[in-house]
Amino acid sequence: MMPENSWTNCETECVRSWLIKDPATHYNWIATGRDIYLKAQPDEKSSKREIAQRILAGWLKKTVEDGNLLDYGETLYSDLLNAALSVVKWDEIAQSYLPEE
Numbered sequence: 628m629m630p631e632n633s634w635t636n637c638e639t640e641c642v643r644s645w646l647i648k649d650p651a652t653h654y655n656w657i658a659t660g661r662d663i664y665l666k667a668q669p670d671e672k673s674s675k676r677e678i679a680q681r682i683l684a685g686w687l688k689k690t691v692e693d694g695n696l697l698d699y700g701e702t703l704y705s706d707l708l709n710a711a712l713s714v715v716k717w718d719e720i721a722q723s724y725l726p727e728e
Contacts, residue, residue, distance in 0.1 A: 660724035683721035
């Protein structure tokens with residue numbers, strides 16, 4: 628896991644902080660990360676961990692973006708939230724949910 632306060636930007640840190648606020652959500656992502664890691668198959672270009680991280684990052688991004696209640700049209704607030712979500716480093720958050728090797 629990444630140490631606290633070592634995130635690339637505040638948007639990434641904010642999303643991670645919200646994900647860990649609810650214990651059920653947090654433990655769900657830990658379990659999901661473990662399951663993805665156990666099923667990941669390395670290839671000639673990527674390690675098992677890199678593949679698991681990429682898959683989990685995609686799932687995290689989709690889940691958070693699908694839950695965006697402000698994304699219902701062109702408004703100041705939806706534009707600001709979408710801009711913030713666009714700079715989140717999903718791979719960093721995913722890395723924090725993968726098991727230690």
